[in-house]
Amino acid sequence: MEGALIARDRVGVQDFVLLDSHTSETSFLNNLRKRYQENLIYTYIGTLLVSVNPYKELDIYTVTQMQLYRGVNFFELPPHLYAIADNAYRVMCSEYNNHFILISGESGAGKTEASKKILQYYAVTCPTTEQLQIVRDRLLLSNPVLEAFGNAKTLRNDNSSRFGKYMDIQFDFKVRTNLMDRY
Numbered sequence: 001m002e003g004a005l006i007a008r009d010r011v012g013v014q015d016f017v018l019l020d021s022h023t024s025e026t027s028f029l030n031n032l033r034k035r036y037q038e039n040l041i042y043t044y045i046g047t048l049l050v051s052v053n054p055y056k057e058l059d060i061y062t063v064t065q066m067q068l069y070r071g072v073n074f075f076e077l078p079p080h081l082y083a084i085a086d087n088a089y090r091v092m093c094s095e096y097n098n099h100f101i102l103i104s105g106e107s108g109a110g111k112t113e114a115s116k117k118i119l120q121y122y123a124v125t126c127p128t129t130e131q132l133q134i135v136r137d138r139l140l141l142s143n144p145v146l147e148a149f150g151n152a153k154t155l156r157n158d159n160s161s162r163f164g165k166y167m168d169i170q171f172d173f174k175v176r177t178n179l180m181d182r183y
């Protein structure tokens, strides 16, 4: 499964830095198009992740995929949001400092969906306790409430967020250190 996934991802280059003509816009777009046609929506530029909205459900957000990316070094697996999320978590744990993930793009690019997928990743893969599970469920359920009040249909996006979003996820140090060996 893992081998097939990695082989399938060898379409174009996984990292724009590896393009022969890395300063050419045409090569950049060709690589993006080639990968997109194979449903490979993620490509790195170093540690930055470029994403193209697939506008269809892809089977790349399963729990199996989450487990695959958990604790694995950034460049060992095909580019994915989960690699970004996992890397931020691991570096936070090892360096004892705050990290942020900045998601930007035009309306309809997929920012909101990406932020939800990152939350889901943390919900599934991070050490937890019974009490934390309640907070986690509330956090995930807060999205539909925010969207009910703050989203609207526009020409570009049927579910456009009409507000900026800042999410602050705080991890409990004790839980983290107690359960760190499981990570």
Ligand SMILES: Nc1ncnc2c1ncn2[C@@H]1O[C@H](COP(=O)(O)OP(=O)(O)OP(=O)(O)O)[C@@H](O)[C@H]1O
Residues within 6 Å of the ligand: 053, 054, 055, 056, 057, 058, 105, 106, 107, 108, 109, 110, 111, 112, 113, 114, 157, 159, 160, 161, 162
């Ligand atoms: N990874 C994805 N897989 C499948 N569909 C997606 C994905 N990302 C986005 N979409 C589709 O594209 C639509 C628009 O995405 P989203 O609302 O996340 O865009 P946005 O960048 O937050 O836009 P806005 O700035 O207008 O709020 C989603 O409602 C969903 O149908």
